[in-house]
Amino acid sequence: MTGLKAALKNPSKFRIGYLIVLFMCNIAFIQIPAYVCLIFMFFWGVYLVYYKIIKQNCMERLRFGLWIVAFLAVNLISMLTNISMNFVYNIVMLLHISICFFIFYGIHTERNFNPKAELYKVCKFIIYATAIFGALGFILMMCDVKFEWFWIKFIIYENRYTGVYINPNILGFISVVSIVCCHLVMKPDFLIQAKRTRISRIWIAVCLLVDLFSLLLCDSNASFTLFVCYVIFTLVFIYFSSSARMKKRQILIKSVAVVIAAAYVVLTAFMVRSICQREISKLVSSNKIDKQAVVSVNEITGPEAITFSHVNKNIDSGRIKLLKESIKLFKLSPVFGISNGNIIEYSQKYLDGTLSLSYHNSDIHNGYLTIIVSTGIVGFLIFAIWGLKFGKHIVFNLFKRQNAGSQDILPCLFAFCCGYLVYSLFEKALLFDISFMVLWFWYMLGMTSVYLNKYEPLLGAHYMLRKHRIPRHLI
Numbered sequence: 001m002t003g004l005k006a007a008l009k010n011p012s013k014f015r016i017g018y019l020i021v022l023f024m025c026n027i028a029f030i031q032i033p034a035y036v037c038l039i040f041m042f043f044w045g046v047y048l049v050y051y052k053i054i055k056q057n058c059m060e061r062l063r064f065g066l067w068i069v070a071f072l073a074v075n076l077i078s079m080l081t082n083i084s085m086n087f088v089y090n091i092v093m094l095l096h097i098s099i100c101f102f103i104f105y106g107i108h109t110e111r112n113f114n115p116k117a118e119l120y121k122v123c124k125f126i127i128y129a130t131a132i133f134g135a136l137g138f139i140l141m142m143c144d145v146k147f148e149w150f151w152i153k154f155i156i157y158e159n160r161y162t163g164v165y166i167n168p169n170i171l172g173f174i175s176v177v178s179i180v181c182c183h184l185v186m187k188p189d190f191l192i193q194a195k196r197t198r199i200s201r202i203w204i205a206v207c208l209l210v211d212l213f214s215l216l217l218c219d220s221n222a223s224f225t226l227f228v229c230y231v232i233f234t235l236v237f238i239y240f241s242s243s244a245r246m247k248k249r250q251i252l253i254k255s256v257a258v259v260i261a262a263a264y265v266v267l268t269a270f271m272v273r274s275i276c277q278r279e280i281s282k283l284v285s286s287n288k289i290d291k292q293a294v295v296s297v298n299e300i301t302g303p304e305a306i307t308f309s310h311v312n313k314n315i316d317s318g319r320i321k322l323l324k325e326s327i328k329l330f331k332l333s334p335v336f337g338i339s340n341g342n343i344i345e346y347s348q349k350y351l352d353g354t355l356s357l358s359y360h361n362s363d364i365h366n367g368y369l370t371i372i373v374s375t376g377i378v379g380f381l382i383f384a385i386w387g388l389k390f391g392k393h394i395v396f397n398l399f400k401r402q403n404a405g406s407q408d409i410l411p412c413l414f415a416f417c418c419g420y421l422v423y424s425l426f427e428k429a430l431l432f433d434i435s436f437m438v439l440w441f442w443y444m445l446g447m448t449s450v451y452l453n454k455y456e457p458l459l460g461a462h463y464m465l466r467k468h469r470i471p472r473h474l475i
Helices: 002-008 011-024 031-055 065-081 087-109 115-142 168-185 188-194 201-218 221-240 248-289 319-332 340-350 367-401 410-423 436-455
Strands: 147-149 152-154 462-465 468-471
Touching: 002 031, 011 031, 011 087, 011 115, 011 436, 031 087, 065 087, 065 367, 087 340, 087 436, 115 168, 115 188, 115 201, 115 436, 168 188, 168 201, 168 221, 168 410, 168 436, 201 221, 201 248, 221 248, 221 367, 221 410, 319 340, 319 367, 340 367, 367 410, 367 436, 410 436
Parallel strands: none
Antiparallel strands: 147 152, 462 468
């Protein structure tokens, strides 16, 4: 029992288990038992939040913790001023947000453990899992295997490759995450700090190959944007990281170089995706129609044609309608918001009914809009101030304390977090969703926050407020 109690109080074990369970929630058939496990994992997370705050007093070490407490308070006010039949859901969301802040972002408050070793374990699982599931998906696709049962539709979903995952957009996101994990474990300094050995290059190569093809064929524009942004922000770090102060002329030249490089990356990436989709379409369709013949895309017609592109050619995918609806929802309660659980209900009850529970799941497919509608202008400003303060410290330490040849993982974490902030403009991916994509972002943010303790140790600096000492790092 002593070992079990120790494990229940171990945030590291919880994070590893929670991320694995959330990952499995995206796999067809495994999804249902994974969601059952998720219920128990969630209660474990709630217990850990209580344990860390009350027993371990982690608030004393939480970077910018006062802004986090203020944001949680605004969520509570929003819940109480918009009490409805969704009150229980709102409580669950409040607890979920607490897990994000205190267990995942709050990694830096924990003592006597190696966060790099934990990250290595998670990366290793994702690399092996995505390689196996991805290879299985391609084999089933070439064998022309199809299956549809309620929400489970694989291997092709609305003319897009989904593999053994439940949705092509999820496949795209997980593919990008896996590519980032491969990048992390190839960093020598990371392996030294984690005290682990290098993963087999064969596994890395297979994983990268599977992930890149999955990303290209799933035709997820948001995930593709995340991947492109990751590459671009990595280039930004390479161009601008320097221990010496740059002159204005150097900054101008490097800025132009970054813009040109970014344009090249974007054009090349979309061209490669188009070519890949066309050629794989030929291969799959010819294999389906005639095992011996090779036909062109123009010769493939009717329901047999698979082009790996959106059936819906509307470039905004309905997001303009969601934007208009979110503005109307915001006007219902602009100061403290309507609370996240009421988004669907208020849309159906007071507005045009654009949002539906079966598809949007209390989200507006834009992380920022969801926050401002849920918590109002007060909550959004508090969240933005917290984010900007955290980002300012990370950027300062990244560009001043690491060089372009850095073999540490902070540049990778920075590039992913920046790319994810762009990604959140198009997906329900920033905070109000209990999903792998949301928790992975907060996990990356938490690992990034560890570097603040490294570069900005807690030295007891404080502010005075009415004779009360407030630790400087809390503000």
